[in-house]
Amino acid sequence: MDKREVYLDNSATTKLDEDVLEAMMPYFTEYYGNSLSQYGFSRKCAQAVDDARYSVAKAIDCKPVEVYFTSCGSEANSWAVRGGALSGRKRGSHVILSKIEHPSIMNSGKWLTQNGFDVTYLDVDKYGMVHEDELRKAIREDTVLISIMLANNEIGTIQNIPALAAIAHANGIVFHTDCVQAMGLIDVNVKKLGVDMLTISAHKFYGPKGVGVLYVRSGLIIDRLINGGGQERGMRGGTTNTPLIVGMGVAIEKAVTETDTNAAKITLMRDRMIERIKNEIPDVILNGHPRQRLPSNVNFAFNYIEGESILMRLDLEGIAVSSGSACSSGSLEPSHVLLATGLPVERAHGSIRFSIGKHNTMEDIDYTVDKLKVIIAQLREMSPLYKPQDRVKEV
Amino acid sequence: MDKREVYLDNSATTKLDEDVLEAMMPYFTEYYGNSLSQYGFSRKCAQAVDDARYSVAKAIDCKPVEVYFTSCGSEANSWAVRGGALSGRKRGSHVILSKIEHPSIMNSGKWLTQNGFDVTYLDVDKYGMVHEDELRKAIREDTVLISIMLANNEIGTIQNIPALAAIAHANGIVFHTDCVQAMGLIDVNVKKLGVDMLTISAHKFYGPKGVGVLYVRSGLIIDRLINGGGQERGMRGGTTNTPLIVGMGVAIEKAVTETDTNAAKITLMRDRMIERIKNEIPDVILNGHPRQRLPSNVNFAFNYIEGESILMRLDLEGIAVSSGSACSSGSLEPSHVLLATGLPVERAHGSIRFSIGKHNTMEDIDYTVDKLKVIIAQLREMSPLYKPQDRVKEV
Numbered sequence: 001m002d003k004r005e006v007y008l009d010n011s012a013t014t015k016l017d018e019d020v021l022e023a024m025m026p027y028f029t030e031y032y033g034n035s036l037s038q039y040g041f042s043r044k045c046a047q048a049v050d051d052a053r054y055s056v057a058k059a060i061d062c063k064p065v066e067v068y069f070t071s072c073g074s075e076a077n078s079w080a081v082r083g084g085a086l087s088g089r090k091r092g093s094h095v096i097l098s099k100i101e102h103p104s105i106m107n108s109g110k111w112l113t114q115n116g117f118d119v120t121y122l123d124v125d126k127y128g129m130v131h132e133d134e135l136r137k138a139i140r141e142d143t144v145l146i147s148i149m150l151a152n153n154e155i156g157t158i159q160n161i162p163a164l165a166a167i168a169h170a171n172g173i174v175f176h177t178d179c180v181q182a183m184g185l186i187d188v189n190v191k192k193l194g195v196d197m198l199t200i201s202a203h204k205f206y207g208p209k210g211v212g213v214l215y216v217r218s219g220l221i222i223d224r225l226i227n228g229g230g231q232e233r234g235m236r237g238g239t240t241n242t243p244l245i246v247g248m249g250v251a252i253e254k255a256v257t258e259t260d261t262n263a264a265k266i267t268l269m270r271d272r273m274i275e276r277i278k279n280e281i282p283d284v285i286l287n288g289h290p291r292q293r294l295p296s297n298v299n300f301a302f303n304y305i306e307g308e309s310i311l312m313r314l315d316l317e318g319i320a321v322s323s324g325s326a327c328s329s330g331s332l333e334p335s336h337v338l339l340a341t342g343l344p345v346e347r348a349h350g351s352i353r354f355s356i357g358k359h360n361t362m363e364d365i366d367y368t369v370d371k372l373k374v375i376i377a378q379l380r381e382m383s384p385l386y387k388p389q390d391r392v393k394e395v
Numbered sequence: 396m397d398k399r400e401v402y403l404d405n406s407a408t409t410k411l412d413e414d415v416l417e418a419m420m421p422y423f424t425e426y427y428g429n430s431l432s433q434y435g436f437s438r439k440c441a442q443a444v445d446d447a448r449y450s451v452a453k454a455i456d457c458k459p460v461e462v463y464f465t466s467c468g469s470e471a472n473s474w475a476v477r478g479g480a481l482s483g484r485k486r487g488s489h490v491i492l493s494k495i496e497h498p499s500i501m502n503s504g505k506w507l508t509q510n511g512f513d514v515t516y517l518d519v520d521k522y523g524m525v526h527e528d529e530l531r532k533a534i535r536e537d538t539v540l541i542s543i544m545l546a547n548n549e550i551g552t553i554q555n556i557p558a559l560a561a562i563a564h565a566n567g568i569v570f571h572t573d574c575v576q577a578m579g580l581i582d583v584n585v586k587k588l589g590v591d592m593l594t595i596s597a598h599k600f601y602g603p604k605g606v607g608v609l610y611v612r613s614g615l616i617i618d619r620l621i622n623g624g625g626q627e628r629g630m631r632g633g634t635t636n637t638p639l640i641v642g643m644g645v646a647i648e649k650a651v652t653e654t655d656t657n658a659a660k661i662t663l664m665r666d667r668m669i670e671r672i673k674n675e676i677p678d679v680i681l682n683g684h685p686r687q688r689l690p691s692n693v694n695f696a697f698n699y700i701e702g703e704s705i706l707m708r709l710d711l712e713g714i715a716v717s718s719g720s721a722c723s724s725g726s727l728e729p730s731h732v733l734l735a736t737g738l739p740v741e742r743a744h745g746s747i748r749f750s751i752g753k754h755n756t757m758e759d760i761d762y763t764v765d766k767l768k769v770i771i772a773q774l775r776e777m778s779p780l781y782k783p784q785d786r787v788k789e790v
Contacts, residue, residue, distance in 0.1 A: 007436065012429040013634055021423050028416050028603070034407040037717065038703075039710040041402065071466030071605065074623035074632035082622075086510075104632045107622035115481075203634060208423070210466065210605050210636040225620065227477075227502035228469035237469035237499045239408055239598060241605040308433075315434040322432065 006319045006364040010296060010357030011153055011181060016247075017206040023250045024208065027243035035240040036231060045242045052249025056213055059252040060198065061189045068214045068232050069245050073180040073201030074104035075225065076214035077147075079236075080176040080197045081108035083222035084145045085117055088174065092142025098122045098130050098159075099340035100152055102178055106336065122148070126342050127289035128157035135164055139171050149178040150193070151186065154337040154353055155288030156297025158186065165194040174220065180204055180212075184255035185263055185295050196220050200252075202244070206358070207251025211244040262358045267295040269356050269365045274298055276369045281376050287338060287351055298354040301338075301347040304386040305379045310352050313375040319368050322353045346385075401714045401759045405599075405691060405752030406548055406576060411642075412601040418645045419603065422638035430635040431626060440637045447644025451608055454647040455593065456584045463609045463627050464640050468575040468596030469499035470620065471609035472542075474631075475571040475592045476503035478617035479540040480512055483569065487537025493517045493525050493554075494735035495547050497573055501731065517543070521737050522684035523552035530559055534566050544573040545588070546581065549732040549748055550683030551692025553581065560589040569615065575599055575607075579650035580658055580690050591615050595647075597639070601753070602646025606639040657753045662690040664751050664760045669693055671764045676771050682733060682746055693749040696733075696742040699781035700774040705747050708770040714763050717748045741780075 007015075033042035035049045050064070057064040070076045085095050097109050099121045109119040120138045122130050130148055139146075146168045151158045161177050168175040176197035179188045184205030190198055196217045203209040216222060216235075228237010270293075277284055277300055287299040302310060307323035314321055338348035354368065380386040402410075428437035430444045445459070452459040465471040480490050492504050494516045504514045515533045517525050525543055541563045546553045556572050563570040571592035574583045579600030585593055591612045598604040611617060611630075623632010665688075672679055672695055682694040697705060702718035709716055733743035749763065775781040 005436070009429070009432060009434075012432055013427060015427045016423055018424075028411055029413075032408060032410045033715070034404070037404060037407055037715065038706060039404075039715040041400070041710075041715045071470065072621075072633035072636075074634075075466065075470075075621050078620070078622045078632065102623075104621075104623040107619070107632070111619065111622055201634075208638075209634055210639055224502070224506065225473070226467075226470045226499075227473045227506055228497075228499040237473065237502070238467035239469075239596075239604055241467075243603075244605055311433060320428070320432065320434040320436045 003318050004364065004367050006360070006368055008354040008356060008360065008364070008368060009320045009322050011204070011353065011355035012322055013203050013209065014206045014357055015359060016203075016208055017251065017254065020207055020247050020250045020254070024243045024247045027246050031242070035242050045240070048246050049240055049242055052245045055249040055253050059256045060200070060215060061191050062215055063218060065233070066215055066218055068216060068236055069241070069248070070212040070214055070236060071210055071238070071241070073102075073178070073199050073204070073212045076199040076201070076212040077102060077104040077178055078108045079214055079225035080199060080222070081105055081145065081147050082111060083225055084174055084176060084197060085112050086223035087221055088144030092140075092144045093117045094120070094140050094143040096120045096122060096135065096138050096143060096146045098124060098148045100124050100128055100157075100337040101147065101149055102153055102180065105147055105149070105178060124340050127292070128152055128155050128337065128341050129289065129292065130159050130164065132160070132163055132167060135167050139167070139173065143171065143173050145174050145176065147176040147178065149181075150188070151179070151182040151294045152288070152337060153181045154335055155299045155341070156181070156294035157289045158182070158292045158294065161193045161195065169194070181294060183252070184259055185266070187259070190215055190217075197222075202248040202251050205251055205255040208244050208247040211241060211248045213248065258358070263295045266356050266358065266360070269360060269362060270295055270298055272362065273354060273356070273365045273369060277372070280369065280373055285343070285347065287341065287343065296356045298356070299351060301343060301351045302376055303347060303350055304383045305350050305376065307350050307352050309379055310375060313379070314368070314371065317371045319371060322355070323351070398713050399759065399762050401755070401763055403749040403751060403755065403759070403763060404715045404717050406748065406750035407717055408598050408604065409601045409752055410754060411598075411603055412646065412649065415602055415642050415645045415649070419638045419642045422641050426637070430637050440635070443641050444635055444637055447640045450644040450648050454651045455595070455610060456586050457610055458613060460628070461610055461613055463611060463631055464636070464643070465607040465609055465631060466605055466633070466636070468497075468573070468594050468599070468607045471594040471596070471607040472497060472499035472573055473503045474609055474620035475594060475617070476500055476540065476542050477506060478620055479569055479571060479592060480507050481618035482616055483539030487535075487539045488512045489515070489535050489538040491515045491517060491530065491533050491538060491541040493519060493543045495519050495523055495552075495732040496542065496544055497548055497575070500542055500544070500573060519735050522687070523547055523550050523732065523736050524684060524687065525554050525559065527555070527558055527562060530562050534562070534568065538566065538568050540569050540571065542571040542573070544576075545583070546574070546577040546689045547683070547732060548576045549730055550694045550736070551576070551689035552684045553577070553687045553689065556588045556590065564589070576689060578647070579654055580661070582654070585610055585612075592617075597643040597646050600646055600650040603639050603642040606636060606643045608643065653753070658690045661751045661753065661755070664755060664757060665690055665693055667757065668749060668751070668760045668764060672767070675764065675768055680738070680742065682736065682738065691751045693751070694746060696738060696746045697771055698742060698745055699778045700745050700771065702745050702747050704774055705770060708774070709763070709766065712766045714766060717750070718746070
């Protein structure tokens, strides 16, 4: 078997589509004007930004005026949580998040705590699901904001957002959902989800890095995060980034068109990978939900060994994967998401996320599992922790 | 005289240099990895980001660990002012800004006021200069942050930042300066300026839109603005934007190399433009300082007429200029900068900023002034306000 290059870290970032880049190029070269300027030279930029805003609105089923361009998902998430809470401060100072949110949400929660808010973090079950009862119990008189992600970045668990948002609204509370991982893989529709705010980021669906969107329902006013001039209807400062916004527009049009095809293809690869790992490698635990899960996500705990060692050995075989969420890699902290599902620290440390994208093939999957079998066996032979009689039952 | 295309709005944004774009391209195509990931595929991205950080550090004379990449100047300014104030809250809750700061600073000041801070806005003289005595008088026991820009975006006035920063430090106060307009046109050196924080933005010096830098002196800890994972040493969330950061690195290297040549060439154009307008068009006032002024900036009040009308007429001749600061165009509010210099509202409304860049030629300048003479004369003939006997003395 020849060595391949296999990129299985599509939840960290994806390859920019060629036609998306092509659409962006004129705005890096000839149409470099400031889209807010009033002369003819900039009109082409203003039109391009309008078109992209319309494409986003169409994709997520909202009005163009409800679309705010940001520089990334983390900015949009920080803005939603901090801005949503601060603007509600007159009504109360309690916020509810789940224990498995992205670091941009978790750390915005910390920021709120340091600034006079009280934050409740909802427990999840062993599959990473937030239960409606947990949310109902957590709601207080002074709750002003709830933020729960649609699909988790590490374990791929998909929440029942329509039900959770309905509970929020029955109590008059604003509801935000982080859809950064979901967009392009499952349906992301603000009306069906029933949310007041929603985050997406282009580089997760084959668009450019550096451009996100925060959807904010008409009539909802949130506090600003990036102060500035009149950009984004006065809500987000900074010279409008025309080329990247154009990239977002084209990428999201494609993402919506391709969702079903891509999801079907990717799901087949996911299911084969999960089956093969469960059947061919002993002592593994599938992290996340067996069914309510992103098409792209495979996450396993390989007991008795370190995820970092697996990652490095896979890297030598040309396979790119993640040992935690990509955003916190570099850190040796165990994943807060895996711990929240009840996984013991040592097993969280032995976990690997494989995230499949539209450019992967079944050969990539088989190559990876074949290599993985050998690597896991070799690492376990060297592991002082591994005693075959301790084998856990596969899940 | 044939019609030309003359871009005189280089303070709003500049044309991306071809070689900067060329350096960025591989990171839009083959090297699309997440620079923080731990596998070989991403190493090239990590190295490119390190190199760019080093280039910025060398350009502004600081350490690479003092460079934080942001998505724009407005983000960096919002972060410096809000983050600098919040982190100092235990020591006090008073902040000092000038009356002519960029909207990202002015509105961050407003945000602070809404969040328990007291903000003093320093007066400027008729040339837009902040006086050292004004700053000394404004300093209180509880002052924790001062932010004053190096060069103004509308009128180009250059402040004596080393003297102002020294006053701050004599009182134990953190000092930030917005150098977005200055970089590439005059020397921007954190040691010579003596500042604790400093903002720049690549698209003002022929780099890409969507990437700025906040310099934060080692040892100074500020509150985060964009929460997230471990990016930028845990201080700024969001997937590292490798292509744009590479663009910033190349653009700033070029900006530093070219500063003297560009400034000399642009200054000649500026001076000719100012002289010709003063000599050939009656009833004009030069806004800003006659000498302490950016090489690129020409700003005149054309009495008795509206800036918007001049802008539109110039646009028909292929000339792109700005009637206020670019960031607030679209708004019909008179410029807060011009009002702060004591210009009456109606004259602020009749002001135009011409900002010259390295791609302009003396022919552009002459073409613009020739057209301007005709336009101003025609507009005044139609203006009910214009009575030649009211002519003000030229400055």
